Amino acid sequence: MDTRQALKDAIRAEAERLGFVACGFARADAGSDAGAELRRWLEAGHHGTMGWMEARSDQRESPLALWPQAKSGIALAMSYAPASDPLALAGEGERGRISVYAQGGDYHKTVKKALKALARFIVAEAPSELKVFVDTAPVMEKPLAQAAGLGWQGKHTNLVSREHGSWLFLGVILTSLELEPDSPASAGMHCGTCSACLDACPTEAIGPAHRIDARKCISYLTIEHDGPIPAEFREAIGNRIYGCDDCLAVCPWNRFAQSARANRAFVPRAELAAPRLADLLALDDLAFREMFAGSPIKRIGRNRMIRNCLVAAGNSGEPELVASVEPHLADADPVITEAAEWALGRLQAPPSARMQASWSVSAPEDRRVSTCATRSGPIPTSGG
Numbered sequence: 001m002d003t004r005q006a007l008k009d010a011i012r013a014e015a016e017r018l019g020f021v022a023c024g025f026a027r028a029d030a031g032s033d034a035g036a037e038l039r040r041w042l043e044a045g046h047h048g049t050m051g052w053m054e055a056r057s058d059q060r061e062s063p064l065a066l067w068p069q070a071k072s073g074i075a076l077a078m079s080y081a082p083a084s085d086p087l088a089l090a091g092e093g094e095r096g097r098i099s100v101y102a103q104g105g106d107y108h109k110t111v112k113k114a115l116k117a118l119a120r121f122i123v124a125e126a127p128s129e130l131k132v133f134v135d136t137a138p139v140m141e142k143p144l145a146q147a148a149g150l151g152w153q154g155k156h157t158n159l160v161s162r163e164h165g166s167w168l169f170l171g172v173i174l175t176s177l178e179l180e181p182d183s184p185a186s187a188g189m190h191c192g193t194c195s196a197c198l199d200a201c202p203t204e205a206i207g208p209a210h211r212i213d214a215r216k217c218i219s220y221l222t223i224e225h226d227g228p229i230p231a232e233f234r235e236a237i238g239n240r241i242y243g244c245d246d247c248l249a250v251c252p253w254n255r256f257a258q259s260a261r262a263n264r265a266f267v268p269r270a271e272l273a274a275p276r277l278a279d280l281l282a283l284d285d286l287a288f289r290e291m292f293a294g295s296p297i298k299r300i301g302r303n304r305m306i307r308n309c310l311v312a313a314g315n316s317g318e319p320e321l322v323a324s325v326e327p328h329l330a331d332a333d334p335v336i337t338e339a340a341e342w343a344l345g346r347l348q349a350p351p352s353a354r355m356q357a358s359w360s361v362s363a364p365e366d367r368r369v370s371t372c373a374t375r376s377g378p379i380p381t382s383g384g
């Protein structure tokens with residue numbers, strides 16, 4: 001066995017020891033054909049207020065633009081497959097729904113720590129230069145992971161794997177080492193005719209397949225979007241207060257995902273699994289930072305969380321929440337006072353209107369859900 005093959009095997013073994021469930025190798029610029037899609041997406045304004053996606057887009061287009069010395073890319077994935085149905089809280093208006101990806105520890109910290117440990121291992125085995133990335137750097141992680149054979153970009157645009165479904169966090173290492181690329185997973189290969197994610201998206205943010213208008217995506221609206229949430233999306237948000245799992249939760253490939261393979265760092269924290277809106281609406285800045293310490297949620301700040309919880313309260317159909325909403329009418333932040341007025345309008349609306357108002361938190365019977373713990377739709381046949 002040649003030394004480079006031996007090195008790849010050693011890296012894969014060390015990656016698994018460090019908690020990664022998948023590891024693949026690609027040429028550093030393997031995902032660069034995604035650059036044209038990025039430009040199209042930015043020109044269409046589909047990135048909304050995420051100026052940081054535009055800022056260094058020339059570097060984001062190709063890892064070689066970011067770091068010319070890069071020869072190979074190592075794509076890595078960690079599982080956060082949930083043990084319970086992530087859509088189970090849909091019908092519980094008095095509760096706030098936090099996406100599965102943020103109910104446990106901050107994946108940025110967990111993945112980066114493991115990437116750095118793997119980087120130290122690689123340098124010890126083969127003196128070289130390398131850089132590690134998870135989420136925030138101008139590197140398109142999904143197309144590189146697809147090129148490295150970890151899976152394919154599904155119609156919801158996220159990387160899906162045959163073994164781990166859609167519940168994967170990605171990390172990337174760029175290295176000056178020349179490592180033989182693995183065979184890429186061909187794009188869209190296993191979605192077939194399935195449209196579960198497009199059908200499940202509450203705001204029709206996905207369309208056409210494989211393309212997302214982030215401005216409509218509830219994950220964007222609750223996390224990245226600054227200012228009032230556009231009225232047209234408020235009902236569909238339901239009781240989602242941070243991120244959204246719908247397009248992932250319905251993916252039939254999740255049936256193969258084993259929650260046992262999920263990294264322990266991502267096991268939900270009790271207080272984040274089904275928080276009561278009344279408790280969250282009572283949070284001041286200090287209490288917010290204490291409650292969300294060590295969680296990616298802390299990044300959005302107390303005011304954006306309160307805004308999201310007011311929209312959820314307005315969708316709840318729970319008149320008891322009036323007492324939790326009213327104090328926010330006097331908030332210094334006009335985004336919060338406006339959301340409080342909107343929520344009160346819906347909570348105090350006559351029962352007939354309220355019935356209309358609580359449309360959004362109806363149980364998801366009409367949506368097929370597939371997590372490793374529950375039922376799933378048919379595995380798609382080819383021809384997507």
Ligand code: B12
Pocket residue numbers: 034037038041050053099100101134135136137138139140141142143153154156157158159160166167168169170171187188209210211212214217219220223224242243244245247248
């Ligand atoms: C910006 C961003 C967002 C934005 C925009 C989403 C998006 N799709 O771009 C928002 C805030 C909405 C978001 C939401 C989420 N995100 Co996010 N996000 C990112 C980030 C920083 C950049 C993604 C990017 O490059 N977008 C630019 C656009 C142009 O790319 P794209 O949407 O993938 O579009 C591709 C396809 O359209 C494809 N394409 C076009 N035509 C066709 C045709 C065919 C046949 C095919 C196959 C492909 C294809 O080409 C484009 C380029 O590859 C990455 C981290 C990173 N640095 O890569 C994390 C990242 C993608 N997010 C992640 C996660 C977990 C999420 C959420 C699930 C969180 C949650 N539960 O709320 C949601 C999922 C929403 C969704 N369906 O995408 C993970 C995904 C892991 C995985 N398994 O893929 C990443 C990789 C972070 C990480 N390191 O783990 N995210």
